[in-house]
Amino acid sequence: MARMKFLCDADRCIECNACVTACKNEHEVPWGINRRRVVTINDGLPGERSVSMACMHCTDAPCAAVCPVDCFYTTVDAVVLHSKDTCIGCGYCFYACPFGAPQYPKVGNFGTRGKMDKCTYCAGGPEADMTQAEYVKYGSNRLAEGKLPLCAEMCSTKSLLAGDGDIIADIYRERVVTRGYGSGAWGWRTAYGETVSV
Amino acid sequence: MIRRTLACAVSLCTALGLAQAQDLRGHGGPVRALAFEDGRVYSGSFDTRAIVWSGTVAQQVTRAHDGAVTAVLPLPDGGFASGGQDGRVAIWGDSSEPLQFEQWHGLPVAALAPWGAGIASAAWDGQIALWNGADAPRLVEAHDGQITGLVSYGDGLASVGADLRLRFWDADGAPGDSVGLPAQPSALATDGETLFVSTPTGILLRVTPGGETVEQPLGDRPLIAVATDSNLVAAASITGEVWIVDPETLRVQVELKTEQGPVWALAFSDDELLTGGNDGLIRRWRLDGTPLGEGAPERVAMSGGSRGADVFQACAVCHTLTPDDGARAGPTLHGIFGRRIGTAEGYDYSDALRQMDIVWTPQTVSDLFKYGPDTYTPGSRMPEQKVPSEADRAALIEFLEAETR
Numbered sequence: 001m002a003r004m005k006f007l008c009d010a011d012r013c014i015e016c017n018a019c020v021t022a023c024k025n026e027h028e029v030p031w032g033i034n035r036r037r038v039v040t041i042n043d044g045l046p047g048e049r050s051v052s053m054a055c056m057h058c059t060d061a062p063c064a065a066v067c068p069v070d071c072f073y074t075t076v077d078a079v080v081l082h083s084k085d086t087c088i089g090c091g092y093c094f095y096a097c098p099f100g101a102p103q104y105p106k107v108g109n110f111g112t113r114g115k116m117d118k119c120t121y122c123a124g125g126p127e128a129d130m131t132q133a134e135y136v137k138y139g140s141n142r143l144a145e146g147k148l149p150l151c152a153e154m155c156s157t158k159s160l161l162a163g164d165g166d167i168i169a170d171i172y173r174e175r176v177v178t179r180g181y182g183s184g185a186w187g188w189r190t191a192y193g194e195t196v197s198v
Numbered sequence: 199m200i201r202r203t204l205a206c207a208v209s210l211c212t213a214l215g216l217a218q219a220q221d222l223r224g225h226g227g228p229v230r231a232l233a234f235e236d237g238r239v240y241s242g243s244f245d246t247r248a249i250v251w252s253g254t255v256a257q258q259v260t261r262a263h264d265g266a267v268t269a270v271l272p273l274p275d276g277g278f279a280s281g282g283q284d285g286r287v288a289i290w291g292d293s294s295e296p297l298q299f300e301q302w303h304g305l306p307v308a309a310l311a312p313w314g315a316g317i318a319s320a321a322w323d324g325q326i327a328l329w330n331g332a333d334a335p336r337l338v339e340a341h342d343g344q345i346t347g348l349v350s351y352g353d354g355l356a357s358v359g360a361d362l363r364l365r366f367w368d369a370d371g372a373p374g375d376s377v378g379l380p381a382q383p384s385a386l387a388t389d390g391e392t393l394f395v396s397t398p399t400g401i402l403l404r405v406t407p408g409g410e411t412v413e414q415p416l417g418d419r420p421l422i423a424v425a426t427d428s429n430l431v432a433a434a435s436i437t438g439e440v441w442i443v444d445p446e447t448l449r450v451q452v453e454l455k456t457e458q459g460p461v462w463a464l465a466f467s468d469d470e471l472l473t474g475g476n477d478g479l480i481r482r483w484r485l486d487g488t489p490l491g492e493g494a495p496e497r498v499a500m501s502g503g504s505r506g507a508d509v510f511q512a513c514a515v516c517h518t519l520t521p522d523d524g525a526r527a528g529p530t531l532h533g534i535f536g537r538r539i540g541t542a543e544g545y546d547y548s549d550a551l552r553q554m555d556i557v558w559t560p561q562t563v564s565d566l567f568k569y570g571p572d573t574y575t576p577g578s579r580m581p582e583q584k585v586p587s588e589a590d591r592a593a594l595i596e597f598l599e600a601e602t603r
Contacts, residue, residue: 069512088581098398100360
């Protein structure tokens with residue numbers, strides 16, 4: 001079984017935000033919520049890099065470790081998903097997430113209890129695959145259609161890669177060898193407990 | 199609606215058998231905020247309460263927020279401020295009602311800090327509210343994304359946010375310099391000169407007034423809290439580990455295993471460290487790492503490992519099954535079947551629930567989770583939760599019928 005991962009090659013990101021737009025459009029993500037965002041690290045300094053940041057679907061996910069109602073689960077493809085029926089919008093997962101992935105709507109019960117929303121790796125949620133109920137809560141389920149996340153598919157420089165972890169790590173290694181440099185697979189050690197050695 | 203402040207709780211603590219305890223016991227949910235000032239501890243919790251402690255005694259227990267209390271700040275006049283998940287800020291004196299209780303933010307308050315003669319609050323809406331103590335607060339668009347830390351710094355403020363920036367604000371609330379951060383910040387503390395940022399990458403950051411950033415890895419798991427005193431810095435992890443480090447070298451001096459689950463809040467008192475954990479306890483530690491209390495007893499697993507017990511896990515953070523409600527955010531479910539809604543003894547229900555005409559039966563409890571509280575009991579403080587599976591609802595009812603008698 002594939003172990004799905006994201007890989008952000010920060011040396012290739014041109015901060016075009018196509019990944020952000022593609023995600024919002026594909027899943028009809030509500031106003032005020034971005035499941036994916038592009039951030040610039042060391043802005044204006046040597047070593048400045050832009051990275052496309054979203055849920056990395058961590059191994060041993062911290063969000064799941066701190067959730068008081070145990071709403072997270074990991075699929076057979078190693079995608080970390082959550083149930084919006086169970087989530088109480090407490091926000092603990094946000095503080096524990098190294099990638100700032102969990103997002104919360106401003107409009108909820110008393111303005112505070114809106115359900116957490118995050119990247120699903122285009123894999124929907126606990127509802128039956130490719131149903132309207134799943135789409136309304138979680139967005140489209142491209143994985144069930146045999147497709148990869150749209151953000152990575154849309155990435156014009158292929159900075160953002162998605163797919164089986166071994167395969168995308170091989171692609172990255174080949175790139176680094178070919179071009180002669182690489183600042184590392186951003187976030188991999190944090191998310192997956194390993195780096196991509198070249 | 200503003201709920202009543204619970205009376206001075208000496209009797210409560212005695213009833214809980216806490217007179218001789220060294221830990222601070224009184225919260226019924228994870229402790230999210232801690233502060234120490236002038237011999238008193240201030241705490242806020244998921245249980246919606248803010249408590250002022252004198253020694254180990256809960257001297258003032260307040261309840262106003264619709265949701266967790268996420269920040270507390272002692273005030274110079276002896277009162278305190280609390281910020282909540284509801285985006286509201288309450289100013290408390292020693293009376294039973296808050297002196298002021300207003301909606302300053304549309305998303306949860308992350309931190310409170312002294313600002314001039316007033317206070318500042320920072321929230322997940324990316325805004326800092328500057329309140330001079332008299333007029334309506336002035337809102338400053340501070341970060342692109344959630345703010346996770348705010349401290350008083352010099353004559354102004356310093357804040358960190360999800361835009362991976364540390365930003366400085368002058369005494370008038372005007373923006374000053376900013377520093378890029380290498381990782382998502384989870385909390386911010388300062389000793390008055392140097393700033394310390396905890397990050398969920400397990401790295402503690404030290405930022406000098408000149409903007410130089412030094413990284414100190416403390417573990418593989420996320421850091422979620424940081425605190426300082428004049429000589430030490432402490433950072434806490436989701437694993438319950440706490441590190442006390444030297445503020446200059448960032449060398450670890452003491453490592454604590456609190457066994458509290460995630461430690462969401464830290465504060466130094468005169469010669470102790472306080473840790474606020476997922477277990478609802480505030481534990482006290484000597485600075486050499488010696489615990490002053492015994493911690494929480496090991497939790498007993500829910501009976502049977504049945505499907506119903508599994509489904510109930512999502513309820514257990516707010517409700518007990520015993521006659522004692524455990525000071526949790528919601529009322530006890532003991533004796534729920536046959537009980538009219540909003541009538542559990544000792545629980546301060548919302549007006550909306552008190553006025554409803556529902557008697558809890560297996561059918562009505564099942565309907566609550568079929569349609570969700572927003573639809574079935576509108577106006578309730580209960581977060582919207584559903585159990586879509588009919589089989590799961592039946593298992594939950596069976597479990598509750600057995601365990602709530």
